[in-house]
Amino acid sequence: MEIKVVRNILEANEVIASQNSALFAEKGVYVVNLMGSPGAGKTTLLEHTVEHLKDTRKIAVIEGDIETSRDAERIAGHAIPTVQINTGGACHLDGNMVRSGLKALDLDQIDLLIVENVGNLVCPAEFQIGEHHKVMIISVTEGDDKPLKYPLMFQVSSVLLVNKIDLLPYLDFDMKQFRSDALKVNPKLEIIPISCTTGEGLDAWYRWLEERAS
Amino acid sequence: MEIKVVRNILEANEVIASQNSALFAEKGVYVVNLMGSPGAGKTTLLEHTVEHLKDTRKIAVIEGDIETSRDAERIAGHAIPTVQINTGGACHLDGNMVRSGLKALDLDQIDLLIVENVGNLVCPAEFQIGEHHKVMIISVTEGDDKPLKYPLMFQVSSVLLVNKIDLLPYLDFDMKQFRSDALKVNPKLEIIPISCTTGEGLDAWYRWLEERAS
Numbered sequence: 427m428e429i430k431v432v433r434n435i436l437e438a439n440e441v442i443a444s445q446n447s448a449l450f451a452e453k454g455v456y457v458v459n460l461m462g463s464p465g466a467g468k469t470t471l472l473e474h475t476v477e478h479l480k481d482t483r484k485i486a487v488i489e490g491d492i493e494t495s496r497d498a499e500r501i502a503g504h505a506i507p508t509v510q511i512n513t514g515g516a517c518h519l520d521g522n523m524v525r526s527g528l529k530a531l532d533l534d535q536i537d538l539l540i541v542e543n544v545g546n547l548v549c550p551a552e553f554q555i556g557e558h559h560k561v562m563i564i565s566v567t568e569g570d571d572k573p574l575k576y577p578l579m580f581q582v583s584s585v586l587l588v589n590k591i592d593l594l595p596y597l598d599f600d601m602k603q604f605r606s607d608a609l610k611v612n613p614k615l616e617i618i619p620i621s622c623t624t625g626e627g628l629d630a631w632y633r634w635l636e637e638r639a640s
Numbered sequence: 641m642e643i644k645v646v647r648n649i650l651e652a653n654e655v656i657a658s659q660n661s662a663l664f665a666e667k668g669v670y671v672v673n674l675m676g677s678p679g680a681g682k683t684t685l686l687e688h689t690v691e692h693l694k695d696t697r698k699i700a701v702i703e704g705d706i707e708t709s710r711d712a713e714r715i716a717g718h719a720i721p722t723v724q725i726n727t728g729g730a731c732h733l734d735g736n737m738v739r740s741g742l743k744a745l746d747l748d749q750i751d752l753l754i755v756e757n758v759g760n761l762v763c764p765a766e767f768q769i770g771e772h773h774k775v776m777i778i779s780v781t782e783g784d785d786k787p788l789k790y791p792l793m794f795q796v797s798s799v800l801l802v803n804k805i806d807l808l809p810y811l812d813f814d815m816k817q818f819r820s821d822a823l824k825v826n827p828k829l830e831i832i833p834i835s836c837t838t839g840e841g842l843d844a845w846y847r848w849l850e851e852r853a854s
Contacts, residue, residue: 463677464761464790465782492762494788515792517731517762545790547678548706548731548760567781567804568679574708576678576759578729590781596807 439553442521446528446556453533456639457541459519459557461579464545466563467589469497470622471631472542476504478632479538483639488527488541490519497542507531518549521556538639547572551579558638559583565590566599573607580611585618587631592621653767656735660742660770667747670853671755673733673771675793678759680777681803683711684836685845686756690718692846693752697853702741702755704733711756721745732763735770752853761786765793772852773797779804780813787821794825799832801845806835 450457462468469489476485486507489498498510509527511519524541531539541557543550551560562583564572567590573580580586586608594601601619608615616634620627664671676682683703690699700721703712712724723741725733738755745753755771757764765774776797778786781804787794794800800822808815815833822829830848834841 463679463759463782464786465677465779491789493791496785496789515766517760544762545677546731546760546762548758549763552729565679565781567779567807568677571710572678575705575710577707593781593807593810596810 436552439521442525443554443556446521446525449528449533450539450556450558453536455533455536455539457539457555457557458635459541459543459550459555459560460563461543461547461550461560461583462545462563463547463565463568466545466565466568467622468542468545468563469500471563471587471589471620472501472540473504474622474625474628475540475632475635476501476506478628479635479639480504480506482636484535484537486531486536486539488519488524488531488539490523490542490544492516492544507536513544517544517546518553519543519555520553524555538635547576547579551582559585561585561587563587563589566594566597566601570600570604570607573604573611577611580608580615583612583615585616585631585634588617588619589622591619591626592623650766653735656739657768657770660735660739662770663742663747664753664770664772667750669747669750669753671753671769671771672849673755673757673764673769673774674777675757675761675764675774675797676759676777677761677779677782680759680779680782681836682756682759682777683714685777685801685803685834686715686754687718688836688839688842689754689846689849690715690720692842693849693853694718694720696850698749698751700745700750700753702733702738702745702753704737704756704758706730706758721750727758731758731760732767733757733769734767738769752849761790761793765796773799775799775801777801777803780808780811780815784814784818784821787818787825791825794822794829797826797829799830799845799848801841802831802833804835804837805833805840806837
């Protein structure tokens, strides 16, 4: 029974997501939907990304959180347009929430919009928001068994950022097995190991983004 | 609109959760609902817990996962009754899923049932399964800002296990702030820092469980 309800919600969401998508095309805005578990490093990655790209791209950020505007405050500190969406309990952003957030942005002045989804390895993967690409970030502290246990997010993402690789010496994380499992779930997945602490790997991520948001 | 749908699901769930609860009371089974993000250390904690208690308590485990039976295989290796529930996409266990799982267990032969929920810091907190207590596990690698950003799970839990404290030297995690925020959200929360790697703190957790499952 519940699955039926979820299906109805998803269909209703698709309609709004398509409208967002058409608006982004009209305004020439490239949109990324950034997803991952709580604490995977989404906001820290965003801070680095914004700092690196803000001189060459007109960036804006939409922050999705259940409560608080902490993440938006961190991003707004980098002097770019930032919108906080509080979902008030909902465990993901949907097309309609993002549409509401867009009203607070001047899309004519934006090349690149990064939407940071609610921290959750499951539900955000089901809801389109009108984005061009889904990008997923996972930290190696979450364990190497995640691709087979939470396949949907790996399946729908174009890029997988594997964060906190500076902690690998202290963990029992099999990167080879992890990569192989992730590619089994999604053979087209681009996998980029990074550390937001040391900066390792971030250049490859910036390049990926720069090629698309131009 | 979506919130209304969620409310209907929740009401329907309450009815089944109460039936589970009555069954547990009748059979004298103490039930814990273990929740936390992917990779917080739920299954590893369970392996330690089962190993420590299995000589003095009749334990059984229900494993909730979206896909795979990997976690159940890990637990079943400890020679206790184990049931795997694959939610097939759903991001939490609900009362009905647990009821289905109970059919595979002989409750007359069980003192303590631990239900490991789907890895997710959000949705599992909303769904009763008929448990006596909710226990939450978070790893310090997830960051110290979680209590205010994901308040519901902290609010509904009786115990908060703060895992992976062996990694604290390599992280920027303010335990004092974290405790204070967690207690702001739920003043009755019992907070137990642990490391499943070194074993630190686990005795306090075992004692908590032993006092209740007797």
